[in-house]
Amino acid sequence: xxxxxxxxxxxxxxxxxxxxxxxxxxxxxxxxxxxxxxxxxxxxxxxxxxxxxxxxxxxxxxxxxxxxxxxxxxxxxxxxxxxxxxxxxxxxxxxxxxxxxxxxxxxxxxxxxxxxxxxxxxxxxxxxxxxxxxxxxxxxxxxxxxxxxxxxxxxxxxxxxxxxxxxxxxxxxxxxxxxxxxxxxxxxxxxxxxxxxxxxxxxxxxxxxxxxxxxxxxxxxxxxxxxxxxxxxxxxxxxxxxxxxxxxxxxxxxxxxxxxxxxxxxxxxxxxxxxxxxxxxxxxxxxxxxxxxxxxxxxxxxxxxxxxxxxxxxxxxxxxxxxxxxxxxxxxxxxxxxxxxxxxxxxxxxxxxxxxxxxxxxxxxxxxx
Numbered sequence: 001x002x003x004x005x006x007x008x009x010x011x012x013x014x015x016x017x018x019x020x021x022x023x024x025x026x027x028x029x030x031x032x033x034x035x036x037x038x039x040x041x042x043x044x045x046x047x048x049x050x051x052x053x054x055x056x057x058x059x060x061x062x063x064x065x066x067x068x069x070x071x072x073x074x075x076x077x078x079x080x081x082x083x084x085x086x087x088x089x090x091x092x093x094x095x096x097x098x099x100x101x102x103x104x105x106x107x108x109x110x111x112x113x114x115x116x117x118x119x120x121x122x123x124x125x126x127x128x129x130x131x132x133x134x135x136x137x138x139x140x141x142x143x144x145x146x147x148x149x150x151x152x153x154x155x156x157x158x159x160x161x162x163x164x165x166x167x168x169x170x171x172x173x174x175x176x177x178x179x180x181x182x183x184x185x186x187x188x189x190x191x192x193x194x195x196x197x198x199x200x201x202x203x204x205x206x207x208x209x210x211x212x213x214x215x216x217x218x219x220x221x222x223x224x225x226x227x228x229x230x231x232x233x234x235x236x237x238x239x240x241x242x243x244x245x246x247x248x249x250x251x252x253x254x255x256x257x258x259x260x261x262x263x264x265x266x267x268x269x270x271x272x273x274x275x276x277x278x279x280x281x282x283x284x285x286x287x288x289x290x291x292x293x294x295x296x297x298x299x300x301x302x303x304x305x306x307x308x309x310x311x312x313x314x315x316x317x318x319x320x321x322x323x324x325x326x327x328x329x330x331x332x333x334x335x336x337x338x339x340x341x342x343x344x345x346x347x348x349x350x351x352x353x354x355x356x357x358x359x360x361x362x363x364x365x366x367x368x369x
Contacts, residue, residue: 011355047177053149072111083118086134154221162271183333190294196253199264206273213240254280293329320345
């Protein structure tokens with residue numbers, strides 16, 4: 001039976017592993033089995049992952065190109081590639097006799113052509129991977145041991161399909177989901193984001209509260225494989241739709257930028273959750289939360305890209321003042337790259353998550369007002 005592996009952004013692996021454990025209880029951290037049902041469910045339901053890979057055969061040693069060709073020729077490429085299917089190859093070589101990634105990729109293409117009887121065009125990665133017709137193959141050569149993996153997801157799993165209108169410095173959907181999970185939001189209490197930007201955090205909150213599977217409205221690479229089980233996929237989608245709830249906690253997305261709020265509303269409409277979110281154009285000083293304590297989860301400016309060169313200490317101090325005045329007893333989760341800015345809030349908090357957001361090292365600081 002095939003072995004599967006979940007790829008997730010560095011720093012949030014533990015959250016993805018927890019998700020995967022609920023989907024397939026026999027999972028071993030980010031590795032799992034269970035055949036096509038488990039593979040389909042992982043792609044359909046994982047909120048924090050980037051993609052799900054299928055190991056192609058067993059890892060093998062390749063110290064020469066002849067050895068590489070001999071062993072790669074015998075792999076069942078036809079399970080995942082029809083003859084002539086374009087491919088993208090990501091090859092990495094570390095501490096190996098075969099150190100030229102381009103030469104390794106050449107030999108793998110020859111093996112695919114030998115096995116399928118027809119060459120597969122090699123396509124370069126594009127920015128819009130959703131439209132790419134290529135099958136991604138990942139080859140990792142580590143100390144002469146070659147591991148080959150086939151991507152089952154296609155476009156990265158963070159691409160839910162709803163985010164076409166994008167504001168400055170957008171937060172990826174899977175990272176927004178990670179913030180919500182790390183904040184320990186209970187999915188029923190109020191949640192506000194006063195720096196909503198494209199609305200990603202509150203949209204992901206609405207999807208989470210209503211138990212809407214993030215992969216319901218998109219295509220996956222496995223749909224083009226020879227063994228794609230259409231009836232099984234349809235039954236799993238129907239099962240996911242049946243599991244949805246009508247939960248509607250108080251969700252507020254606000255921003256002082258009217259254009260950002262419009263973008264957020266358009267994204268929420270595409271996600272089908274616009275009726276569950278209140279949108280307001282207002283500065284952080286305008287926060288007016290409900291009486292019931294809840295969560296503030298937000299990704300404010302932190303002096304890189306959007307507000308580079310600006311002193312943001314006053315903004316963070318103002319956020320802290322508003323929280324103490326308007327949100328006593330609320331839980332907070334604030335994403336930031338600078339602990340000094342967090343200190344300006346004077347709200348007790350500690351880092352509970354660390355990852356890279358668009359190349360910027362950031363931490364999620366969680367606390368209680």
